[in-house]
Amino acid sequence: MPDDKNRPDHVQSSEKTRDQYETYPYPDRNPEDEDKRLITGSPGNWDEVVHFVFGGRDPSAKGKIKILVAGGGTGDALVMLAQQARDRKAKAEIVYIDLSESSRAIAEARIKRRNLEKNVTFVTGSFVDLAAEYGPFDYIDCCGVLHHLPDPDAGLKALTDALKPNGGMGLMVYGEIGRQGVYHMQEMMERLNAKAGGAKRLHFGKALFNSLPGTNWLKRNPFVGDHIHGGDAGFYDLLLHQQDRAYRVDEVFDFVEGAGLRLQNFIEPMRYDPTTYCSRHDVLDKAVHVPFRDRAALAELMAGNITKHIFYVVKAKNKVKPPVPSPELIPTFTRIEGANLARSVAKTGNIKITFTGLAVTRTMPSASPAILSRIDGKRSIGEIYDMFDPKPEKFEFNAQFAVMYSVLNAANLMYLRYPEKK
Ligand SMILES: C[S@@+](CC[C@H](N)C(=O)[O-])C[C@H]1O[C@@H](n2cnc3c(N)ncnc32)[C@H](O)[C@@H]1O
Known part of the structure; x- marks a missing residue:
């Protein structure tokens, strides 16, 4: 092998990255722990993906979906996605690609431990070279990887090229501040x-x-x-790390748009909204009628605690939008037990949400406990309304639902989906 100094910089830094993850597979995981718990998180929570990438219409309800986990490491996203597909009885074909053999060995052992190996293909190598060969994909998860590439723009472009026209990605890159x-x-x-x-x-x-x-x-x-x-x-x-960079919000937008993509939203959306941190309209006056990008960049500076940017993207030409409340849509909870939330909101009238050391309290509309206790992930908003006896005025119910939903959705605790067509 030639001396380090004779090899191009991007080759040396990829080798350093691979060597690091061969020696220290990340994150540190024991496959036996799969018997005790499922690690969940974002990106890759299926309710989030359906909401932000597919506009509330789950593609796995209609047929087979193809998923890529790019830089899958020791398997957190891979295991979560494969388990979610099994739980939904979805036909999913999942491809895992990573540079590191030792990370792959742990990911494979975790998948085997859960008997999920049937629809997973493991590949060792760089997704920058291999993604298109295994695609095209409906969904790509790439968490904590692009910021380690010698050329993150080329990496994101390679993933974009491996995406179906209506597909999307869940990404995470480090936050500088x-x-x-x-x-x-x-x-x-x-x-x-x-x-x-x-x-x-x-x-x-x-x-x-x-x-x-x-x-x-x-x-x-x-x-x-x-x-x-x-x-x-x-x-x-x-x-x-010897190959590592971080992004500010403006750089995330440039990164995404430079690859021909459109950013749907960050997780949690509330963290990227200046009004989460300041309720004085006179102070935020100039931040009201400005593009989302500028509001998010201001919010990042205000918060100071954003260590990573988690976000969903689709192709720039794809006009899909996250759904908004309407009678046929089905609300679902993520990460919380609806009954517990209904009880605590009934007691306090508030919800308290904590993000990386910051606690935010939001007042909830008075009908929230009654609505929350009727949400079961199957009933539509219209069916929930029909359960009320006596019935509130429809416009009053809709207004209260909309306010409650906007708080919970911004906190990444509630999503909406369309019913599956029989
Ligand atoms: C910080 S770990 C993240 C692992 C996993 N995505 C997670 O969030 O738990 C980064 C992983 O990306 C892999 N990686 C870095 N560059 C890669 C490339 N070009 N192709 C495939 N994998 C890569 C590394 O080997 C490592 O396992």
Whole structure:
């Protein structure tokens, strides 16, 4: 093999990335834990995907769907997507691609442990070269990967080319502002000429981190914790990566639009809305009639705690929109038990939502407990209305539903879908 200095930069950095994940597969997972719990999250929660990518019409209800997990690591998204497909009795063909053999071995063992291997294809290599060969896909999950590529724009373009015209993607890239101190650590490593990889880099990095004073920005940043709670793989992934960048909201939009895509929304939507942080209309006056992009960029600066940007995209020409409340649509809860929420809203009149250290309280309309307790993931909004006795005025019910839904949807707790056609 030629000397490092004779190989192009992008080849060297891909090899460093692969070597890192061969030695420290990420995240650190034990396949036996599949017997005890399912790890869920975003992107890739199926209700979110149906809502943001497919406008509330689940394509898996109609026929086979093809999914790509690009840079699948040790398998969190792969296992979640395969299990969701099984739970919905959906015909899904899932392709996993990753550079790292050792990450793939863990992902494969997790899938086997759940007997989900039948419709999963495992591929070792770069999705930048391979995605189109295995596509086209209805949905692509690429979480925590694009920011590690030597050329993220080319990576996103390769994924876009592997997408069906009406398909979409759930993506995650690092957020610059919430990662205050992470890049200071990476710069210190550079300045100390710490070029070695593997265990040597880990020991050196830990010694450096442990020597930092309490005034250091990383030590003062409560929003990142992988270096403390994520084991060696977490420490390495957060602080010692040799190919890593982060994005501000404006850069996310440029990234997405440059690849011929359109951003549907961020998760959680509320975090990208300035009114979540400030209720003074005089202060936010200039942020009212501006594009979503500008509101989101302002919200990111206001919040300070966004360590990652999770978002759904579709092709620029695809005009699909997330559904809005109407009588035939079916509301579903994600991540919460409707009965518990109904009880707590009945008691307090509020809902309290917490995002990365920030608690936000929202007043809920008075009919919320009665509506929430009737939502079962099968009834439509019209059927829920029909259950009321005595019936409120229709416009009053619709107005209360709309306000309640806008809070819960913005908090990523409720979605709407169309009934499946028999
Ligand atoms: C931080 S991990 C994220 C794993 C997983 N997506 C998750 O969220 O848990 C990044 C993964 O991307 C993989 N990766 C990086 N560049 C890649 C490429 N060009 N093709 C395929 N996999 C890649 C790495 O090997 C690693 O497993």
